[in-house]
Amino acid sequence: MTMADLPIIIPDVHFDEVESDLRTVFASGQLTSGPFGTEFERAVAEFVGVGEAVATTSATTALHLALAALDVGSGDEVLLSDFTFPATANVVVQTGATPVFVDSSPNDFSMDPECLRSLVSGRTRVVMPVDPFGQPADHAAIGAIAAEAGASVIVDAACSLGGERDAIRCGAHGLMGCFSFHPRKVVTCGEGGMVMTADPDLAGRLRTLRNHGSVRAGGPGLSFVEPGFNYRLGEVPAVMALSQVRRLDEILTDRRRTASLYDERLTGTEGLTVPRPPDRTEWSYQSYVVVLDDYLDRDRVIRDMAEERIGTTIGTYACHQHPAYSRWGYVDGDLPNSARFAGQALTLPLVPGMTLEQVERVVETLRRVLRTG
Known part of the structure; x- marks a missing residue:
C-alpha cells in the first residue's frame, strides 16, 4: 500500500503554542500531578458545562475508572453499544461484569433505544452508550430507559468533545462521560482521557482511585484507603491538550x-x-x-x-x-x-x-x- 499524501487526520498541534509551557514544566521538575493538568481539567469542565473533570491516561482507563467508582463487578451486566472500538467492551470484562451488546439503529451508528429496552434485566447496573465519530447518541431516550431500570449511565464520549444534543454538550450526558485525547481525536495529547461528572463526591472517589487509592493523611505521606490504579495524566500531555482546548x-x-x-x-x-x-x-x-x-x-x-x-x-x-x-x-x-x-x-x-x-x-x-x- 502506498503512503497517502492526504491522510485521514493530522493532529492539530503547534509547537509554538506549547513551547513556553513545556519549558516551564521541564524547569519545575514536576512532570505529573501538576498545575497544567489541573488547568486542563478546569478548561474542559468549563467548556462542557459540568463541575468536575478527572484527567486520565486514556479513554480506556477513564471508562474503567468510572466503572470502578460505581463498584461494578461480577454478577452485574453492562449494556453497551456494539458498534464501537473494543476498548469499550474490554473495560467491562476487566471489572468482572458481563457485557451485553446493544445494536445500532438501522439508520444511526449509535445505540438503538428500543434494542436497549429489550435487553434490560434485573442485573443491569450500567448503560454505556457510545457517541460514535462525534455523533451524540439519543441520550434523552437512553437515560429514560436506564432510569426505569435503576441503572447508571456512563457515556463513552471518546470522540465527541464539542458535540451537543438537546442543548447539552457531550461529556455532560449521564452520570459520567469519558473523553479520549488519542491522536485521531478533536483534541489530542498523544494518549489521554478524562471523566466528566457533576457529582463532586463521585469525582473525589475517581481521584482517589486514579492515584493508587490514596488520600492525603495530614502529614508528609499518603493514606491508602482502597486498592486503586495509576491512571494519572502527566504534565507534558496536559500542556499539549490544553493548547488545543484554548482554541x-x-x-x-x-x-x-x-x-x-x-x-x-x-x-x-x-x-x-x-x-x-x-x-x-x-x-x-x-x-x-x-x-x-x-x-x-x-x-x-x-x-x-x-x-x-x-x-x-x-x-x-x-x-x-x-x-x-x-x-x-x-x-x-x-x-x-x-x-x-x-x-x-x-x-x-x-x-x-x-x-x-x-x-x-x-x-x-x-x-x-x-x-x-
Whole structure:
C-alpha cells in the first residue's frame, strides 16, 4: 500500500503554542500531578458545562475508572453499544461484569433505544452508550430507559468533545462521560482521557482511585484507603491538550466547515449514504464517515483510494463479531445493524484547514472508485 499524501487526520498541534509551557514544566521538575493538568481539567469542565473533570491516561482507563467508582463487578451486566472500538467492551470484562451488546439503529451508528429496552434485566447496573465519530447518541431516550431500570449511565464520549444534543454538550450526558485525547481525536495529547461528572463526591472517589487509592493523611505521606490504579495524566500531555482546548471553538468550526463541503458534494452520490445530524444536535466530526451500499466491497474501496494516495479506513467494529466476546454466546449476525456498519462504513480524510481542492479531490476519486464496483 502506498503512503497517502492526504491522510485521514493530522493532529492539530503547534509547537509554538506549547513551547513556553513545556519549558516551564521541564524547569519545575514536576512532570505529573501538576498545575497544567489541573488547568486542563478546569478548561474542559468549563467548556462542557459540568463541575468536575478527572484527567486520565486514556479513554480506556477513564471508562474503567468510572466503572470502578460505581463498584461494578461480577454478577452485574453492562449494556453497551456494539458498534464501537473494543476498548469499550474490554473495560467491562476487566471489572468482572458481563457485557451485553446493544445494536445500532438501522439508520444511526449509535445505540438503538428500543434494542436497549429489550435487553434490560434485573442485573443491569450500567448503560454505556457510545457517541460514535462525534455523533451524540439519543441520550434523552437512553437515560429514560436506564432510569426505569435503576441503572447508571456512563457515556463513552471518546470522540465527541464539542458535540451537543438537546442543548447539552457531550461529556455532560449521564452520570459520567469519558473523553479520549488519542491522536485521531478533536483534541489530542498523544494518549489521554478524562471523566466528566457533576457529582463532586463521585469525582473525589475517581481521584482517589486514579492515584493508587490514596488520600492525603495530614502529614508528609499518603493514606491508602482502597486498592486503586495509576491512571494519572502527566504534565507534558496536559500542556499539549490544553493548547488545543484554548482554541477549541476554532478547531470545531474548521471541522464542521470541511464536513459541510463534503456533505454538499457527496449527497446524491450513487453507492453511498451521507449521515446527517438529527434536530437539536451538533456533531464534533471527530471523523467524517459515510456508509457504502451493500453491493460494494468497502475494503477494496480503501485499497483503491490508497493507490490514489488518499487515506481512508473503516468506521469501527461490531464487537459481537469478534472472538474475544464469543464466550457470551455471540455469533456474527446477531446484531445486524452494527454488523452492516462495521462492513460498510468508510472514513474519509478530515485534516486541519482542509482546502476545497482537497475535498473535491477526495470526492471525485471516491466517485471514480465506486463506479468501478
